[in-house]
Amino acid sequence: xxxxxxxxxxxxxxxxxxxxxxxxxxxxxxxxxxxxxxxxxxxxxxxxxxxxxxxxxxxxxxxxxxxxxxxxxxxxxxxxxxxxxxxxxxxxxxxxxxxxxxxxxxxxxxxxxxxxxxxxxxxxxxxxxxxxxxxxxxxxxxxxxxxxxxxxxxxxxxxxxxxxxxxxxxxxxxxxxxxxxxxxxxxxxxxxxxxxxxxxxxxxxxxxxxxxxxxxxxxxxxxxxxxxxxxxxxxxxxxxxxxxxxxxxxxxxxxxxxxxxxxxxxxxxxxxxxxxxxxxxxxxxxxxxxxxxxxxxxxxxxxxxxxxxxxxxxxxxxxxxxxxxxxxxxxxxxxxxxxxxxxxxxxxxxxxxxxxxxxxxxxxxxxxxxxxxxxxxxxxxxxxxxxxxxxxxxxxxxxxxxxxxxxxxxxxxxxxxxxxxxxxxxxxxxxxxxxxxxx
Amino acid sequence: xxxxxxxxxxxxxxxxxxxxxxxxxxxxxxxxxxxxxxxxxxxxxxxxxxxxxxxxxxxxxxxxxxxxxxxxxxxxxxxxxxxxxxxxxxxxxxxxxxxxxxxxxxxxxxxxxxxxxxxxxxxxxxxxxxxxxxxxxxxxxxxxxxxxxxxxxxxxxxxxxxxxxxxxxxxxxxxxxxxxxxxxxxxxxxxxxxxxxxxxxxxxxxxxxxxxxxxxxxxxxxxxxxxxxxxxxxxxxxxxxxxxxxxxxxxxxxxxxxxxxxxxxxxxxxxxxxxxxxxxxxxxxxxxxxxxxxxxxxxxxxxxxxxxxxxxxxxxxxxxxxxxxxxxxxxxxxxxxxxxxxxxxxxxxxxxxxxxxxxxxxxxxxxxxxxxxxxxxxxxxxxxxxxxxxxxxxxxxxxxxxxxxxxxxxxxxxxxxxxxxxxxxxxxxxxxxxxxxxxxxxxxxxxxxxxxxxxxxxxxxxxxxxxxxxxxxxxxxxxxxxxxxxxxxxxxx
Numbered sequence: 022x023x024x025x026x027x028x029x030x031x032x033x034x035x036x037x038x039x040x041x042x043x044x045x046x047x048x049x050x051x052x053x054x055x056x057x058x059x060x061x062x063x064x065x066x067x068x069x070x071x072x073x074x075x076x077x078x079x080x081x082x083x084x085x086x087x088x089x090x091x092x093x094x095x096x097x098x099x100x101x102x103x104x105x106x107x108x109x110x111x112x113x114x115x116x117x118x119x120x121x122x123x124x125x126x127x128x129x130x131x132x133x134x135x136x137x138x139x140x141x142x143x144x145x146x147x148x149x150x151x152x153x154x155x156x157x158x159x160x161x162x163x164x165x166x167x168x169x170x171x172x173x174x175x176x177x178x179x180x181x182x183x184x185x186x187x188x189x190x191x192x193x194x195x196x197x198x199x200x201x202x203x204x205x206x207x208x209x210x211x212x213x214x215x216x217x218x219x220x221x222x223x224x225x226x227x228x229x230x231x232x233x234x235x236x237x238x239x240x241x242x243x244x245x246x247x248x249x250x251x252x253x254x255x256x257x258x259x260x261x262x263x264x265x266x267x268x269x270x271x272x273x274x275x276x277x278x279x280x281x282x283x284x285x286x287x288x289x290x291x292x293x294x295x296x297x298x299x300x301x302x303x304x305x306x307x308x309x310x311x312x313x314x315x316x317x318x319x320x321x322x323x324x325x326x327x328x329x330x331x332x333x334x335x336x337x338x339x340x341x342x343x344x345x346x347x348x349x350x351x352x353x354x355x356x357x358x359x360x361x362x363x364x365x366x367x368x369x370x371x372x373x374x375x376x377x378x379x380x381x382x383x384x385x386x387x388x389x390x391x392x393x394x395x396x397x398x399x400x401x402x403x404x405x406x407x408x409x410x411x412x413x414x415x416x417x418x419x420x421x422x423x424x425x426x427x428x429x430x431x432x433x434x435x436x437x438x439x440x441x442x443x444x445x446x447x448x449x450x451x452x453x454x455x456x457x458x459x460x
Numbered sequence: 461x462x463x464x465x466x467x468x469x470x471x472x473x474x475x476x477x478x479x480x481x482x483x484x485x486x487x488x489x490x491x492x493x494x495x496x497x498x499x500x501x502x503x504x505x506x507x508x509x510x511x512x513x514x515x516x517x518x519x520x521x522x523x524x525x526x527x528x529x530x531x532x533x534x535x536x537x538x539x540x541x542x543x544x545x546x547x548x549x550x551x552x553x554x555x556x557x558x559x560x561x562x563x564x565x566x567x568x569x570x571x572x573x574x575x576x577x578x579x580x581x582x583x584x585x586x587x588x589x590x591x592x593x594x595x596x597x598x599x600x601x602x603x604x605x606x607x608x609x610x611x612x613x614x615x616x617x618x619x620x621x622x623x624x625x626x627x628x629x630x631x632x633x634x635x636x637x638x639x640x641x642x643x644x645x646x647x648x649x650x651x652x653x654x655x656x657x658x659x660x661x662x663x664x665x666x667x668x669x670x671x672x673x674x675x676x677x678x679x680x681x682x683x684x685x686x687x688x689x690x691x692x693x694x695x696x697x698x699x700x701x702x703x704x705x706x707x708x709x710x711x712x713x714x715x716x717x718x719x720x721x722x723x724x725x726x727x728x729x730x731x732x733x734x735x736x737x738x739x740x741x742x743x744x745x746x747x748x749x750x751x752x753x754x755x756x757x758x759x760x761x762x763x764x765x766x767x768x769x770x771x772x773x774x775x776x777x778x779x780x781x782x783x784x785x786x787x788x789x790x791x792x793x794x795x796x797x798x799x800x801x802x803x804x805x806x807x808x809x810x811x812x813x814x815x816x817x818x819x820x821x822x823x824x825x826x827x828x829x830x831x832x833x834x835x836x837x838x839x840x841x842x843x844x845x846x847x848x849x850x851x852x853x854x855x856x857x858x859x860x861x862x863x864x865x866x867x868x869x870x871x872x873x874x875x876x877x878x879x880x881x882x883x884x885x886x887x888x889x890x891x892x893x894x895x896x897x898x899x900x901x902x903x904x905x906x907x908x909x910x911x912x913x914x915x916x917x918x919x920x921x922x923x924x925x926x927x928x929x930x931x932x933x934x935x936x937x938x939x940x941x942x943x944x945x946x947x948x949x950x951x952x953x
Contacts (some may be wrong), residue, residue, distance in 0.1 A: 087767075
């Protein structure tokens with residue numbers, strides 16, 4: 022597929038090279054390993070492929086979903102991907118030749134600016150793989166910066182984020198310690214008992230895995246008092262209403278920004294955000310774009326601070342990250358530009374209102390809220406029947422009612438994590454409540 | 461292109477086009493009887509200052525990003541011979557298929573009964589990668605090549621530890637990509653560099669001298685970053701295995717081998733694949749990619765979880781691997797990228813892959829043959845999918861590879877990878893891929909010939925190149941010294 026050479030041209034090329042047959046070019050490869058048999062399916066034409074993929078996709082068709090837990094169904098305006106998938110963006114490489122890559126570079130500079138405004142932070146990089154790896158890299162930065170080893174993480178941080186952090190930290194000096202949170206949020210008093218002069222950082226998630234809002238101001242003050250850094254993991258859409266990490270003096274802010282215009286897509290590609298205060302700039306992982314001028318004094322953009330990165334520093338780099346999620350960052354930039362200042366606030370309001378309506382309706386019909394903490398668009402309910410059974414029943418209607426928490430927390434085996442975003446109407450929610458009631 | 465009254469700006473920033481209270485995309489009004497009450501959401505938890513995102517109309521946003529896109533060179537618009545990056549054609553059908561609503565709506569934590577279609581795709585993708593690479597198991601979880609490296613090294617380390625061996629050292633040839641040593645550092649191991657011979661191959665004697673019980677693995681790029689297939693590969697693998705260490709293959713250059721050689725057949729124990737190179741998924745201006753990792757049987761138990769399994773015709777995600785190194789992605793990887801790779805495998809089939817690798821090798825050698833007279837210090841061997849040339853002695857006095865690269869932009873070609881590999885002075889690494897026509901390759905060589913003439917007769921042209929791009933050569937020192945990483949009204953920081 023996609024080969025332009027005709028047989029005649031191939032012969033001409035071999036002649037120019039000065040060989041009689043193609044295999045003369047492979048002299049370094051032993052015959053015994055050349056062209057082994059392989060069991061691969063026959064090639065398909067584009068027409069056959071489209072049909073094949075449509076059939077596979079159709080198997081997974083869904084009616085509706087109330088599942089969140091780190092990946093959220095938000096409305097994505099058509100322009101986002103119509104623009105982001107333009108070939109000039111999608112089929113370009115990392116903008117190493119800046120003069121021929123100003124489109125990508127300016128968009129990343131705009132992305133960094135939008136993310137700093139969103140999070141209230143000094144600097145943001147050009148993106149990380151996902152929210153989980155951004156959190157893990159933040160822990161590594163904190164350990165290096167403070168020279169301490171303990172990373173405190175409440176159990177209200179997404180369990181899968183904690184697992185990625187553990188993998189990344191498994192071979193470093195730093196170690197994570199998980200703090201129990203029976204009230205569904207981290208109690209600042211409990212935190213104080215766990216802080217020590219070996220605490221490199223406190224990492225919390227807000228809103229947290231259970232949807233609850235942490236007492237961020239108190240947590241941040243306590244951690245700073247013991248000389249630890251504060252790493253806040255957050256949910257960008259919620260920041261239309263909620264205090265951003267900069268307002269409570271977080272040192273590093275990270276996020277899974279899938280919610281900013283990216284599809285659920287079974288888990289990726291998503292978009293990790295990494296932002297920090299200016300003291301930490303030179304310890305920041307990943308690429309960053311800066312403004313400069315060209316020879317004629319024209320404003321232009323270029324990758325900068327590359328002396329931190331692997332292609333220059335090799336084993337002494339701040340991180341091994343090279344390829345990141347540039348196109349996802351671009352899509353989110355378009356999304357943020359379309360939404361604007363008012364749109365973000367309105368979007369956050371809609372999420373808050375719909376989720377609170379759903380929670381109160383569920384409560385009325387036998388699904389009480391488990392925690393009394395304020396929440397944004399996600400909450401935990403106690404189910405009158407095992408949540409797994411509810412998931413099973415709903416699956417026959419191709420509905421996802423939420424996430425049974427027993428798989429992560431045995432003590433929450435009767436509890437279901439439910440998420441409601443702006444895409445649900447009152448009618449949708451009422452039908453959903455009726456459906457659950459009947460189980 | 462310069463539509464702005466300010467001469468010095470190519471395209472204003474979003475923020476410079478914003479007007480207070482201009483509406484972007486409308487969102488519906490709320491239809492539920494809930495207001496934001498103090499009891500639900502204490503004021504102390506609320507945002508004090510609004511998020512200052514710009515306020516633009518949809519048509520403004522569309523025009524802005526369309527114009528920005530036009531400032532880029534890309535595969536769709538230009539020959540992009542960036543070595544080791546495999547800038548091949550990205551089939552358009554893949555972009556259409558990945559946006560099928562049923563794929564778009566797939567939540568990563570869905571129960572398996574509602575994800576049989578996607579799980580089948582992932583399962584088959586792993587199976588065919590195994591077949592192409594001669595491996596026994598694959599994980600699709602790593603998000604990019606570098607995360608694949610980290611995963612592979614952690615797997616290797618866990619394997620040695622499971623046998624009660626502590627092996628703190630990783631051998632890396634001096635021609636390797638920077639991610640190799642950086643990944644080793646994140647995995648908590650240390651790097652020992654292996655020298656290359658004058659021909660650019662691994663110095664096997666130096667390797668043998670450095671091989672001992674401390675060594676966990678050797679990271680080899682095959683073909684090497686010089687575009688050469690290691691002639692003593694079999695001997696290297698045998699020696700490394702005899703010392704109890706593992707062979708890790710950086711698969712960045714796999715485009716030369718698919719369908720021709722299975723890395724598993726030449727002694728590789730672990731490899732990562734850059735699907736955004738070999739398997740045609742768009743580079744996206746720097747990602748997202750995907751870096752699946754394949755291993756031989758003895759290393760399978762250490763791969764990240766969750767794994768995709770098939771259990772009596774039902775596909776599931778399984779966490780039941782107690783020796784696993786854990787999770788490297790928040791969910792299960794860059795699935796949208798892997799979906800495109802699956803489509804590409806379906807389009808190619810075995811014959812297509814063979815034709816692909818052979819055409820990539822043929823085109824690179826054709827370039828090599830045509831450039832040989834221009835670059836006196838060229839390697840004597842035929843190359844694989846890319847040709848590395850040294851600018852030393854090729855250009856007029858005072859002209860560097862950087863100047864030639866910038867001048868190529870004026871001729872309508874993106875520049876090759878330059879100053880890499882580090883062991884070749886004034887290096888230029890040129891990878892044509894299988895997709896470029898002979899006519900394009902010919903005109904690229906003609907341009908190179910002209911530029912070399914210019915370097916002798918009109919050196920100022922090269923020193924001041926590029927002359928035709930949206931901006932001229934940039935002041936990178938200013939960018940690093942006067943850091944300006946975000947827009948503010950006064951633009952500091």
